[in-house]
Amino acid sequence: MESLDIALAMMAAVGMSGALARMLPAGIPLPLIQIALGFVIAGVFEEGVELDPDVFFLLFLPPLLFLDGWRIPKEGLWREKGGIIQLSFGLVLLTVLGLGFILHWLIPAMPLAVAFAVAAIVSPTDPVAVSAITRKVPVPKRLMSVLEGESLFNDATGLVAFRTAVAAVVTGTFSISHAALSFIWVAAAGLATGVVVTWGLSRARTAVVRRVGEEPGAEVLLSLMVPFAAYFAAEYIGASGILAAVSAGVTMSYVELSGSSSALTRMHRQSTWNVVQFALNGTMFVLLGEQLPGIYTGAVEAIAETGHHNPLWLVVYALVICIVLGVFRFGWVYASVRFEGWRKRRRGIPFPEVGAGMMMVLTLGGVRGAITLAGVLTLPLVLNDGTPFPARDLAILLAATVIITSLVLASALMPPVVKMLRHQSSGIKREQQEYLAVQTAREAAERALQEEVDRLTSEFPDAREQDLLSSVAERLLADIRAVSAVSELGLPDEWLAHEKRVEQRMRLAVIDAARQSIFALARQHKISDELAREMVARLDMEEVRNRH
Structure with a gap:
C-alpha cells in the first residue's frame, strides 16, 4: 500500500511542478523543481522506491526516444547533418575515452569499465531541458536544429556505448575489436528494425481501417505500442532497441505525412503523447530527487574506499567532470566549425561565419537530462557472480550532479549569451x-x-x-x-x-x-x-x- 502512496505522491509532484514553474522566477528550470519535489517526497516516505533497472529502462527510454525522432524538425536535421554527425559520434567517442580515463585516474576505486560507463551516460544531451531554459529567449533556429539533431543521435550512441561498458563490467571481459563490430551490428540492425516495424504496423493498420473503419482510441493505443514493438523486435535479434525506437520515431513522422489518419485521431494522439512526454520526463526527475539521499549515503561509502573520508570530495569529482565535459565540448565545436568552414570554402560553397557567441550557445546547449538519468539508473545492482556492482551509487550521484550542474549553468548563462546573438536563418525562411x-x-x-x-x-x-x-x-x-x-x-x-x-x-x-x-x-x-x-x-x- 505504501508503494501506491509513493507512486501517487510522485504523480502529484509532477503535476504540481508545472504550476510551480509558472509561479517561480523564469530562470528556474522545470527539472530542478521536480528534483526538489522528489527530495521532499524522500523526507516523507523514508523507505523510498526500489527500482528494477531493466523495468525502468524499458518503461522510460523507448517512448521518449521515439517521440524525439517523431517530432524533431527534419528540414534542419538534413541541412545541419555534417555538424550533427560530428557532435553525435565524434564528440561522444572523445567523451567516453577521454573522460573515462580521467575518471579512473581520479578515482582509482572505480574500475576502468565503470568509468567508461559513467562517461558514456553523461555524453547524451537533452533538448527538452534546453527548450525549457530558453523558452523566454529563443535560440536561433539554426543552432536549435543542431542541438536537437545532436541529442537525437547522441542519445542512441551514448546509450549503446554505455550498455557495452556495463556488459564488460558484468561479464569481466572486453575486446575493442569485438566491441567495434558489435557496435556496427547493433546500430545498423537497430535502425533497420525500427523502420521495418513501423512501416509494417502502418500497412497493417491501413488494411484494417479500410475494412472496419477508424477508431481514434485504438489508433492512439497503436502509436503508444510502436516504440515498444520496435524495441523488443531489435532486442530479440541482438540489435539496439534504443536505435530501433529512434528510427521508429523518424519513420512515424514520414508515415504521418501520408495524411491517412482522421483529424480526430491526430488531435487525440498529439494530446496523449504530450501528456506521456510530460509525465515520463517529470517522473524521472522526481525519482532522481527521491533517490538522492540513499544515493548520497552509498556514494560517501564508495568515496571512503578511495582513502578520502570527506564528502566534499564528491563536489571535487563532480566539478572535474563538468569542467572536462565543457572543455571537450567547446574544443570539439571550435574544431568542427573551423574544419567545416575550410571544407566548404575549398569546394566553393558559402559558409556563414560562426562567432564565439554561437560556439558558446552550442557549448552551453550540452545540457544533460532525462536520457542520462534514465540510463544511469539502469546500472545493475549485482554482477554475474552475485557481488554488488562496483561504485554504483557513486556513478549515479556523479551523473546526477552533472545533470544538476549543467542545468544551473545553462539557465544562468544561456539567456544573456543568446540575447547578444544576431539571429541567423538558413534555407527558406x-x-x-x-x-x-x-x-x-x-x-x-x-x-x-x-x-x-x-x-x-x-x-x-x-x-x-x-x-x-x-x-x-x-x-x-x-x-x-x-x-x-x-x-x-x-x-x-x-x-x-x-x-x-x-x-x-x-x-x-x-x-x-x-x-x-x-x-x-x-x-x-x-x-x-x-x-x-x-x-x-x-x-x-x-x-x-x-x-x-
Whole structure:
C-alpha cells in the first residue's frame, strides 16, 4: 500500500511542478523543481522506491526516444547533418575515452569499465531541458536544429556505448575489436528494425481501417505500442532497441505525412503523447530527487574506499567532470566549425561565419537530462557472480550532479549569451514557407469547393437548391458567417437543416483539400514537417468543430 502512496505522491509532484514553474522566477528550470519535489517526497516516505533497472529502462527510454525522432524538425536535421554527425559520434567517442580515463585516474576505486560507463551516460544531451531554459529567449533556429539533431543521435550512441561498458563490467571481459563490430551490428540492425516495424504496423493498420473503419482510441493505443514493438523486435535479434525506437520515431513522422489518419485521431494522439512526454520526463526527475539521499549515503561509502573520508570530495569529482565535459565540448565545436568552414570554402560553397557567441550557445546547449538519468539508473545492482556492482551509487550521484550542474549553468548563462546573438536563418525562411503553405492550401480549397459544388449541382437539380448551393459557396469563399438569403425567406426547418448539411459537406471538402496540399508540400520538402504539423493541427481542429 505504501508503494501506491509513493507512486501517487510522485504523480502529484509532477503535476504540481508545472504550476510551480509558472509561479517561480523564469530562470528556474522545470527539472530542478521536480528534483526538489522528489527530495521532499524522500523526507516523507523514508523507505523510498526500489527500482528494477531493466523495468525502468524499458518503461522510460523507448517512448521518449521515439517521440524525439517523431517530432524533431527534419528540414534542419538534413541541412545541419555534417555538424550533427560530428557532435553525435565524434564528440561522444572523445567523451567516453577521454573522460573515462580521467575518471579512473581520479578515482582509482572505480574500475576502468565503470568509468567508461559513467562517461558514456553523461555524453547524451537533452533538448527538452534546453527548450525549457530558453523558452523566454529563443535560440536561433539554426543552432536549435543542431542541438536537437545532436541529442537525437547522441542519445542512441551514448546509450549503446554505455550498455557495452556495463556488459564488460558484468561479464569481466572486453575486446575493442569485438566491441567495434558489435557496435556496427547493433546500430545498423537497430535502425533497420525500427523502420521495418513501423512501416509494417502502418500497412497493417491501413488494411484494417479500410475494412472496419477508424477508431481514434485504438489508433492512439497503436502509436503508444510502436516504440515498444520496435524495441523488443531489435532486442530479440541482438540489435539496439534504443536505435530501433529512434528510427521508429523518424519513420512515424514520414508515415504521418501520408495524411491517412482522421483529424480526430491526430488531435487525440498529439494530446496523449504530450501528456506521456510530460509525465515520463517529470517522473524521472522526481525519482532522481527521491533517490538522492540513499544515493548520497552509498556514494560517501564508495568515496571512503578511495582513502578520502570527506564528502566534499564528491563536489571535487563532480566539478572535474563538468569542467572536462565543457572543455571537450567547446574544443570539439571550435574544431568542427573551423574544419567545416575550410571544407566548404575549398569546394566553393558559402559558409556563414560562426562567432564565439554561437560556439558558446552550442557549448552551453550540452545540457544533460532525462536520457542520462534514465540510463544511469539502469546500472545493475549485482554482477554475474552475485557481488554488488562496483561504485554504483557513486556513478549515479556523479551523473546526477552533472545533470544538476549543467542545468544551473545553462539557465544562468544561456539567456544573456543568446540575447547578444544576431539571429541567423538558413534555407527558406519560415515566413516564406508559411506563405507558400497558405497560398497552396487556399488554391486547393477553392478547387475542392468548386468540384464539390459541381457534384452537388448534379445531385440537386432543383432551381431553389441551386440558389442554396450558390449562397453557401459564396459564404465559404468569403468566409463570412452571415445568414444566407434563403434562410430569411421563412423556409421550413428541414430546409434550413438541409442547408446546414450542404455547408458542412462543402467545408469539410475544403478543409481536407487544404490539409492534403500541406502534406504534399511537406513530402516534397518545400516546407518543414514541423510547420506542416502545426498547420494540419489547426485544420484538424476546424474539421472537428464542423463535424460536431
